[in-house]
Amino acid sequence: MPLTLTPNMPDQDAIYQDLIAAHEGLSKDDSDALNARLILILMNHIGDREVLVEALRAAK
Amino acid sequence: MNMEPRYRLAFQLYPYEKVPAQDAGAPIRHPIVIVGAGPIGVATALDLGQRGQPVLVLDDHEGIGEGSRAICFSQRCLEIADRLGCGEAMVEKGVVWNLGKVFHGPQKVFEFNLLPEEGHKNPAFINLQQPYFERFLVDQVRAEQAKGTPIEIRGRNRVTAIEDKGSHVLLSIETPDGPYQIEADWLIACDGARSPLRDMLGLGFDGRVFEDNFLIADVKMTADFPTERWFWFEPPFKDAGQSALLHKQPDDIWRIDFQLGWDIDRERELKEENVRARVDAMLGPDARYELEWTSIYTFQCRRMERFRHGRVMFAGDAAHQVSPFGARGANSGMQDAENLAWKLDLVIGGVAPENLLDSYSEERVYGADENILNSTRATDFITPKSEMSTIFRNAVLTLAHDHAFARPLVNSGRLSVPCTYDGLSLTGDDALPGAPTRSRPGAPSPDTPYGNGFLLNALGADFTLLTVNTDAPESVTEAGVTATRLALTTADDPTGLIADRYLGQASVAVYLIRPDQHVVARWPDFDEPAIRRALRHAIGLE
Incomplete structure (x- = not known):
């Protein structure tokens, strides 16, 4: 399964808003921790090292 | 001198x-x-x-x-x-243990049971x-x-x-x-x-020197602590350092490891009153114990x-x-x-x-x-080297409390398993389709029940030709080394573990096993020329 780098979120504006809202009112430390938990949860959901390595490369 | x-x-x-x-x-x-x-x-x-x-x-x-x-x-x-x-x-x-608890600060993150696999003469640890x-x-x-x-x-x-x-x-x-x-x-x-x-x-x-020190104490205590391994990330007791470990040993002796960090005064830390202060903080003020042995250990990879x-x-x-x-x-x-x-x-x-x-x-x-790779990864998890590494480590521990997926990420050391000599010079061919991965060439032969005992005890001190469900000569001698046959059948395999560990999807198997019990090669039948070649290969002749 290759990494999807083309549009793949039907409700992109709503999902993006959810992400920003989740951080509202959090300190920098709490936001960092939330991001880390979120990344780990999504990594596990993907569960494919090749895709994740590709994603890490794309994000760099 | x-x-x-x-x-x-x-x-x-x-x-x-x-x-x-x-x-x-x-x-x-x-x-x-x-x-x-x-x-x-x-x-x-x-x-x-x-x-x-x-x-x-x-x-x-x-x-x-x-x-x-x-x-x-x-x-x-x-x-x-x-x-x-x-x-x-x-x-x-020895003391056999299966239960472990992982703590982060004062909070218990999760418990685990190693659930030892059946059909081995020896315990996992x-x-x-x-x-x-x-x-x-x-x-x-x-x-x-x-x-x-x-x-x-x-x-x-x-x-x-x-x-x-x-x-x-x-x-x-x-x-x-x-x-x-x-x-x-x-x-x-x-x-x-x-x-x-x-x-x-x-x-x-050569290698990576981790500047880290462990204070190790053997503590004699007749108190009724359970036979479990307790591991703390960021222990909550005073001056305990980055991690701590409590482990039971025979003779009512408990082993305690405190990770102290790199900049310490060894002599000061080893003073009895200072060791006792740490142990008291871990075991609580009422614990009665004797200090049997203390040491400071600096490790390197x-x-x-x-x-x-x-x-x-x-x-x-x-x-x-x-x-x-x-x-x-x-x-x-x-x-x-x-x-x-x-x-x-x-x-x-x-x-x-x-x-x-x-x-x-x-x-x-x-x-x-x-081993160095595994222990380096554990070290980096236990003692994160950057701010972001700490954030992710703590996120893993937080998630592990509620979600099973995060528990395997918690790394307080991956317990030693023998290595498989995949693709190395002496390792022979895997010519047995459908056979279990765990007994592939290069791997140590897995133990199983055999007769009234266990398989590994039945392997010889020299090379063994292990056959499952097939005929073969009692021995094969090539270039001065002899492989002696050990015949197994699934007709005499009440636990099904011989089939599970040596056949997989195959119905017949022939294994050549080294004196150190590692598998050289395996085949679906007795292929004498191939076995002779594998024997020569396994002693460095080819």
Whole structure:
């Protein structure tokens, strides 16, 4: 399964808003921790090292 | 020459005795000399001695140093000790544990049960103070000597110089009665992490040095603590450091490890009142205990580039060191011992070419790299090296409390498992489609119930031709080595584990197994030319 780098979120504006809202009112430390938990949860959901390595490369 | 001991002894087992060689005019030649009577040196001596090779072991002390040290002995390590004859005594004395708890600060993150796999003679792990482990090995040497096995241990014989003469090495030895010299056709250096022999030969020891210190305490306590492994990330008790570990041992002794960090005052930390302050903080103010032994341990992750240098082979901590996380030190050293012994036996016997000894280095360097990788990963999880690394580590611990997926990410050390020599020089072909991955060529043969006992006890000391559901000759001899058949059938496999561990989807199997119980190659039938080729390959002839 290759990494999807083309549009793949039907409700992109709503999902993006959810992400920003989740951080509202959090300190920098709490936001960092939330991001880390979120990344780990999504990594596990993907569960494919090749895709994740590709994603890490794309994000760099 | 200073002959003062460097450490206190738990057991004095080989007191100095003067031998006639000390007065001989010329150095006496020995086929094999092992320097260091620690667990790896003595195990190597036992294995070689049982194969009929005369072995001389030199140690600069008169017995076994005190302190629990290695403490955790793995299944493979116990299987090796069992083949040498002393595994059962170790398991009987040791503490078996399956339950663990992981804490982050004051909060319990989760509990685990190792759920040991059925059908093995030996448990996944035992906890046992290292002096006991070593004593059982030396007891076995004494039992072997009584039967005439040619092993000799000389205590308080300190090697002070080594000279490589090409065809042999010349050793200078200091004793309470003054110096003498001996010659060795082959020398095995099991002289520990600081290996004086390594230094004398000017050999490097490269790798990553973690500047970290552990305060280790053996605490005697009759209180009713459960037989569990408790591990703390960021322990909540005062001055406990980055991590702490509480582990049960035999004789009501508990082992406590405090990770102190890199910038410490060793003498101050080792003062009894300071050790007690930490232990009190961990066990609570009401705990009554005696301090049996304390030490500070600094670890490093590194190895020699090669473990063979001409006529000198390095094994155990002398060749490689890892962090304590995962119990990969002594356990991997025992695998060095069993890897080297049969090879050296065949080389000395003139059956195998000398380059078979290079495969010792190749295979055990591979094992050391695997151990260093695993223990480095654990170290980086336990002691994050950056702010973001800390954030992710803590996120894992937070998630592990509620979600199963995060628990395997929690890394307080990956417990030692034997390495599989995938794709290395001696490893043969996997010609058995559908067979289990765990018993592939290069892997140590998995144990299973067999008859009234266990399979590994039925494997010979030499090569074994293990057949499942097929006929084969009782033995195959090629180039001077014999593989003796061991016939299994699934008609006599009430647990189904022979099928599970050796057949998988296949209905018939033939395995060629090395003297150290690692699989050379496997086939779907008795293919004599292929077996002969594999045997030659396994002793370095092709």
